[in-house]
Amino acid sequence: MKASKKNEKEQKIIVAAETVFSQVGFTNAKMEDIAKEAGITKVTLYSYFQSKDNLQLAITHKALTMLIARYEQTISNNSGRSGLDSTIDMFNIFVEVCKENFLYSEALMSYFALIRSSAHGANKEKLTEGINESTYFKRVQEIQNVPFKYIVKEINRGRSDGSIKTDVDPMLLTLAGWTASIGYVKLLSASGDHMQPLFNVDLQLLWKLHMENAINALKPVGT
Amino acid sequence: MKASKKNEKEQKIIVAAETVFSQVGFTNAKMEDIAKEAGITKVTLYSYFQSKDNLQLAITHKALTMLIARYEQTISNNSGRSGLDSTIDMFNIFVEVCKENFLYSEALMSYFALIRSSAHGANKEKLTEGINESTYFKRVQEIQNVPFKYIVKEINRGRSDGSIKTDVDPMLLTLAGWTASIGYVKLLSASGDHMQPLFNVDLQLLWKLHMENAINALKPVGT
Amino acid sequence: MKASKKNEKEQKIIVAAETVFSQVGFTNAKMEDIAKEAGITKVTLYSYFQSKDNLQLAITHKALTMLIARYEQTISNNSGRSGLDSTIDMFNIFVEVCKENFLYSEALMSYFALIRSSAHGANKEKLTEGINESTYFKRVQEIQNVPFKYIVKEINRGRSDGSIKTDVDPMLLTLAGWTASIGYVKLLSASGDHMQPLFNVDLQLLWKLHMENAINALKPVGT
Amino acid sequence: MKASKKNEKEQKIIVAAETVFSQVGFTNAKMEDIAKEAGITKVTLYSYFQSKDNLQLAITHKALTMLIARYEQTISNNSGRSGLDSTIDMFNIFVEVCKENFLYSEALMSYFALIRSSAHGANKEKLTEGINESTYFKRVQEIQNVPFKYIVKEINRGRSDGSIKTDVDPMLLTLAGWTASIGYVKLLSASGDHMQPLFNVDLQLLWKLHMENAINALKPVGT
DNA sequence: GATGAATGAGATTTCATTCAT
DNA sequence: AATGAATGAAATCTCATTCAT
Numbered sequence: 001m002k003a004s005k006k007n008e009k010e011q012k013i014i015v016a017a018e019t020v021f022s023q024v025g026f027t028n029a030k031m032e033d034i035a036k037e038a039g040i041t042k043v044t045l046y047s048y049f050q051s052k053d054n055l056q057l058a059i060t061h062k063a064l065t066m067l068i069a070r071y072e073q074t075i076s077n078n079s080g081r082s083g084l085d086s087t088i089d090m091f092n093i094f095v096e097v098c099k100e101n102f103l104y105s106e107a108l109m110s111y112f113a114l115i116r117s118s119a120h121g122a123n124k125e126k127l128t129e130g131i132n133e134s135t136y137f138k139r140v141q142e143i144q145n146v147p148f149k150y151i152v153k154e155i156n157r158g159r160s161d162g163s164i165k166t167d168v169d170p171m172l173l174t175l176a177g178w179t180a181s182i183g184y185v186k187l188l189s190a191s192g193d194h195m196q197p198l199f200n201v202d203l204q205l206l207w208k209l210h211m212e213n214a215i216n217a218l219k220p221v222g223t
Numbered sequence: 224m225k226a227s228k229k230n231e232k233e234q235k236i237i238v239a240a241e242t243v244f245s246q247v248g249f250t251n252a253k254m255e256d257i258a259k260e261a262g263i264t265k266v267t268l269y270s271y272f273q274s275k276d277n278l279q280l281a282i283t284h285k286a287l288t289m290l291i292a293r294y295e296q297t298i299s300n301n302s303g304r305s306g307l308d309s310t311i312d313m314f315n316i317f318v319e320v321c322k323e324n325f326l327y328s329e330a331l332m333s334y335f336a337l338i339r340s341s342a343h344g345a346n347k348e349k350l351t352e353g354i355n356e357s358t359y360f361k362r363v364q365e366i367q368n369v370p371f372k373y374i375v376k377e378i379n380r381g382r383s384d385g386s387i388k389t390d391v392d393p394m395l396l397t398l399a400g401w402t403a404s405i406g407y408v409k410l411l412s413a414s415g416d417h418m419q420p421l422f423n424v425d426l427q428l429l430w431k432l433h434m435e436n437a438i439n440a441l442k443p444v445g446t
Numbered sequence: 447m448k449a450s451k452k453n454e455k456e457q458k459i460i461v462a463a464e465t466v467f468s469q470v471g472f473t474n475a476k477m478e479d480i481a482k483e484a485g486i487t488k489v490t491l492y493s494y495f496q497s498k499d500n501l502q503l504a505i506t507h508k509a510l511t512m513l514i515a516r517y518e519q520t521i522s523n524n525s526g527r528s529g530l531d532s533t534i535d536m537f538n539i540f541v542e543v544c545k546e547n548f549l550y551s552e553a554l555m556s557y558f559a560l561i562r563s564s565a566h567g568a569n570k571e572k573l574t575e576g577i578n579e580s581t582y583f584k585r586v587q588e589i590q591n592v593p594f595k596y597i598v599k600e601i602n603r604g605r606s607d608g609s610i611k612t613d614v615d616p617m618l619l620t621l622a623g624w625t626a627s628i629g630y631v632k633l634l635s636a637s638g639d640h641m642q643p644l645f646n647v648d649l650q651l652l653w654k655l656h657m658e659n660a661i662n663a664l665k666p667v668g669t
Numbered sequence: 670m671k672a673s674k675k676n677e678k679e680q681k682i683i684v685a686a687e688t689v690f691s692q693v694g695f696t697n698a699k700m701e702d703i704a705k706e707a708g709i710t711k712v713t714l715y716s717y718f719q720s721k722d723n724l725q726l727a728i729t730h731k732a733l734t735m736l737i738a739r740y741e742q743t744i745s746n747n748s749g750r751s752g753l754d755s756t757i758d759m760f761n762i763f764v765e766v767c768k769e770n771f772l773y774s775e776a777l778m779s780y781f782a783l784i785r786s787s788a789h790g791a792n793k794e795k796l797t798e799g800i801n802e803s804t805y806f807k808r809v810q811e812i813q814n815v816p817f818k819y820i821v822k823e824i825n826r827g828r829s830d831g832s833i834k835t836d837v838d839p840m841l842l843t844l845a846g847w848t849a850s851i852g853y854v855k856l857l858s859a860s861g862d863h864m865q866p867l868f869n870v871d872l873q874l875l876w877k878l879h880m881e882n883a884i885n886a887l888k889p890v891g892t
Numbered sequence: 893g894a895t896g897a898a899t900g901a902g903a904t905t906t907c908a909t910t911c912a913t
Numbered sequence: 914a915a916t917g918a919a920t921g922a923a924a925t926c927t928c929a930t931t932c933a934t
Contacts, residue, residue: 031929041895043931052929109332109409148422168432171422175410176432183406186332187398199371199394209391209399213436229918253902264920269904477908487916489910498908555778555855594868614878617868621856622878629852632778633844645817645840655837655845659882675897699923710899715925 010048013038014062017055022103026056026110050134057136060111063104064143067097071150083158084218088211090151091177095207098185105185111140148174158218165220173218180210236261236271237285240278245326249279249333273357280359283334286327287366290320294373306381307441311434313374314400318430321408328408334363371397381441388443396441403433456494459484460508463501468549472502472556496580503582506557509550510589513543517596529604530664534657536597537623541653544631551631557586594620604664611666619664626656682707682717683731686724691772695725695779719803726805729780732773733812736766740819752827753887757880759820760846764876767854774854780809817843827887834889842887849879 016038020029031052035045049055070093078086098105151174158164164173184207191198239261243252254275258268272278293316301309321328374397381387387396407430414421462484466475477498481491495501516539524532544551597620604610610619630653637644685707689698700721704714718724739762747755767774820843827833833842853876860867 030927042929043896044894046930047893050930145422169424169428172424172429172432175422175424175429176436179406179410179429179433180403181406182409183402183404186405186409187402199368199398201392201395201398205392206395206398206402209395209440210402213399213440216439217432217436232918254904255902265903266905266921267919270918273904275903476906488908489917490915492909493914496909591868615870615874618870618875618878621868621870621875622882625852625856625875625879626849627852628855629848629850632851632855633848645814645844647838647841647844652841652844652848655841655886656848659845659886662885663878663882678897700925701923711924712900712926713898716897719925721924 010058013040013045013048014055014058018059018103021056021059026106031055049136054134054136056107056110057134057140059103060107061136061140061143063097063101063107064140064147066104067094068143068146068150070097071147075150075154078154082163083154083156083161084163084215086154087151087158087164087173087177087218088214090147090154091181091211091214094147094178094181095185099188102189105189109182109186111144148178151177155218162220164218168217176217177214180214184210233271233281236263236268237278237281241282241326244279244282249275249329272359277357277359279330279333280357280363282326283330284359284363284366286320286324286330287363287370289327290317291366291369291373293320294370298373298377301377305386306377306379306384307386307438309377310374310381310387310396310400310441311437313370313377314404314434314437317370317401317404318408318411322411325412328412332405332409332412334367371401374400378441385443387441391440399440400437403437407433456504459486459491459494460501460504464505464549467502467505472552477501495582500580500582502553502556503580503586505549506553507582507586507589509543509547509553510586510593512550513540514589514592514596516543517593521596521600524600528609529600529602529607530609530661532600533597533604533610533619533623533664534660536593536600537627537657537660540593540624540627541631541634544627545634548635551635555628555632557590594624597623601664608666610664614663622663623660626660630656679717679727682709682714683724683727687728687772690725690728695721695775718805723803723805725776725779726803726809728772729776730805730809730812732766732770732776733809733816735773736763737812737815737819739766740816744819744823747823751832752823752825752830753832753884755823756820756827756833756842756846756887757883759816759823760850760880760883763816763847763850764854768857771858774858778851778855778858780813817847820846824887831889833887837886845886846883849883853879 013034017029017034020034020037023029029052031042031045034055035042038045045055049058071090074089074093075086078089098108148171152170155164155170155173159166159170184203187198187206188203191203236257240252240257243257243260246252252275254268255265257278258265261268272281294313297312297316298309301312321331371394375393378387378393378396382389382393407426410421410429411426414426459480463475463480466480466483469475475498477488477491480501481488484491491501495504517536520535520539521532524535544554594617598616601610601616601619605612605616630649633644633652634649637649682703686698686703689703689706692698698721700714701711703724704711707714718727740759743758743762744755747758767777817840821839824833824839824842828835828839853872856867856875857872860872
């Protein structure tokens with residue numbers, strides 16, 4: 001099969017997996033159903049993706065890739081704006097991506113859980129085994145830090161143009177924004193419908209508050 | 224069997240489950256092993272906890288209960304301190320509890336994922352079925368908002384004693400701190416060893432930054 | 447507990463067991479349900495009957511006892527009639543008893559299966575073990591041949607009074623009638639409702655034919 | 670898998686089940702052991718036979734099928750002999766089949782008990798549920814009456830050739846022979862070893878007597 | 893490369909039977 | 914002697930994953 005055709009089919013499977021995962025969640029999804037949704041057999045499914053985990057990682061990879069693409073586009077679009085504005089944009093974009101596709105946000109969250117569970121425990125070896133063989137695990141690993149780097153990049157630009165303070169480690173600021181975003185997305189997930197207020201709180205407002213905090217933490221003192 | 228004794232045994236099982244879950248993770252844990260660890264039979268285990276999921280929920284419940292107890296203790300201890308200080312304490316305590324016991328933090332995180340997956344999707348009913356029958360699911364639901372209420376309580380005290388601004392919804396401020404905490408804990412999980420820096424960032428410093436942001440968001444303007 | 451009271455309770459349990467067994471059959475009956483029906487606990491049930499098998503044997507014993515009583519009564523009633531007539535009566539009575547209470551007929555049938563399965567097979571010892579400990583097993587064994595003896599008795603009387611041929615072993619004739627009865631009862635069971643014809647055959651007629659055969663086999667040649 | 674191969678494997682499993690059932694009896698047989706004997710997994714076993722009951726039904730089906738085949742062969746072989754002789758042959762064959770394989774005879778007996786227990790009782794539906802889903806239950810039902818039909822056929826032939834009386838319903842005569850056979854087989858079961866006399870009665874003689882009765886009942890009066 | 897069948901591991905259930913109080 | 918809890922053995926099911934063709 002030509003590489004192009006193979007890739008096309010792979011994408012088709014990923015779309016099918018996204019559909020099924022979205023409907024019932026990763027744990028409850030059955031490989032059988034995903035295969036059916038993709039119009040292929042389980043064995044064919046396995047020939048493309050060595051395991052269910054790998055399939056999820058493929059989605060994680062897709063999510064990360066999309067996020068990175070958006071980041072690149074943002075950086076390119078924001079060349080005329082301040083580093084601070086661009087940095088804030090980056091956080092906004094992360095949340096937007098997650099909102100647009102909760103599956104992606106969950107894939108990203110699970111990925112974090114995965115790398116932890118494979119890094120610990122008595123049966124570390126056993127757990128890691130299958131994952132390491134996974135093509136996508138490696139591919140995800142290769143790009144997992146790219147989003148951080150892009151944010152750091154914009155923070156550095158902000159340091160240069162004076163919109164961001166220079167006395168705090170850019171990566172620290174990056175992680176601060178990132179964790180706030182993660183927490184916010186987690187809350188969105190829990191609330192189910194992110195358009196509805198939770199405890200009478202408009203979640204839009206909550207996000208705004210987070211970004212105000214971020215701006216406060218980023219901008220030079222006394223600005 | 225007296226309720227007290229029954230409860231005692233239930234706790235013993237939960238402890239055994241915690242041990243096994245901690246060692247191999249929830250997915251890899253076998254009911255058989257948990258039973259063995261608790262010194263009982265599989266059947267007895269099932270008579271106490273209807274399913275593996277329910278067992279995890281029991282741990283979630285314990286985690287929540289412990290968190291609530293800590294909150295109550297903190298509120299009681301902090302009666303002489305400002306509402307602001309006490310509120311910040313609450314956030315610190317959440318992170319401490321999660322650090323002390325990653326299993327608890329993961330249980331809490333999973334719970335959030337759970338309520339989302341049971342709140343959506345075409346087969347909502349089917350998914351929820353088993354969970355709803357779970358005793359602990361109901362018990363967790365009953366107390367899941369208590370932590371928020373306690374934080375709101377301290378914020379309200381801060382409003383009275385002038386240490387916290389009055390022009391922002393206390394629940395909004397609560398959720399802001401809560402999501403930051405969640406995000407931070409998630410990052411801790413991902414980093415595996417929270418004592419080690421991530422990307423050369425001292426995670427202690429990251430948390431400090433979050434709390435500074437929180438203080439800024441809480442304290443009255445111009446203080 | 448006084449022996450009388452104990453015995454009374456035992457009978458109560460047997461009645462409960464009969465009820466449950468009749469409803470769902472021996473295999474599907476649960477000790478739990480029988481206990482409930484008897485208004486006692488499972489453990490109490492076990493204190494009276496060491497096992498489910500034993501309980502069935504108790505019913506078998508009751509069935510046998512009742513059959514024997516009927517036989518005795520018949521013999522007594524028939525003292526003025528010919529041995530042939532009385533013998534035929536015996537067979538009729540067996541079928542009547544089985545019709546009146548199919549549970550009894552099934553208990554008797556199962557008993558035959560039981561003694562076979564305990565008499566053969568690799569795990570003969572294991573199988574027999576529990577049964578041998580059973581009080582009722584011994585009691586049933588003690589009386590299992592009594593019905594045959596009574597039939598033989600009447601046949602012998604028939605030999606004396608000239609109504610039955612003398613050149614055939616009375617026990618052979620007994621078993622011939624007995625097996626025909628067993629087979630007939632089995633068919634009744636299978637037909638479910640013994641009042642309804644099976645394959646358009648009036649089962650009453652079938653029984654009549656069997657008895658005609660029996661008479662032919664019993665009566666002296668040329669009568 | 671081709672139907673032929675699938676069927677072949679099914680037969681292999683049935684043979685394994687026969688082996689295990691013969692050794693330890695139906696109740697004591699473990700699905701695990703049957704699977705092992707067949708050289709497959711428990712799950713595969715279940716994919717072929719939905720339940721242990723179904724497996725027994727499969728054996729019942731085989732027994733019936735074998736009996737039917739023997740009947741067909743007999744009918745074919747007996748084309749030159751009288752209908753009476755052939756009819757008697759049919760009864761003899763039933764007993765022979767049962768003697769050759771007690772498992773088959775017990776399967777046939779259990780089947781009768783089964784259709785009764787599934788045809789009665791308050792919880793008829795519940796009991797029947799699993800059984801009705803069973804492929805073999807249906808297949809057995811489809812052929813359960815074939816043996817009777819073949820006997821009737823030979824009786825009818827006997828009526829034509831003058832060897833059998835015409836004033837009695839052929840099906841009545843069939844059932845008479847059939848029930849005698851069933852009863853005899855039951856006694857054989859109970860006696861355990863059919864080569865040994867029971868109560869000093871040679872069971873061979875008993876069967877001979879039954880067949881004499883049958884001949885008397887079948888042959889035209891005055892022959 | 894695709895397919896139907898099979899495997900293995902573990903979850904869950906059902907009961908007869910036994911223990912501890 | 915009675916009770917609630919526990920045991921043990923096996924049935925049954927669910928799925929990710931692998932084999933054989």
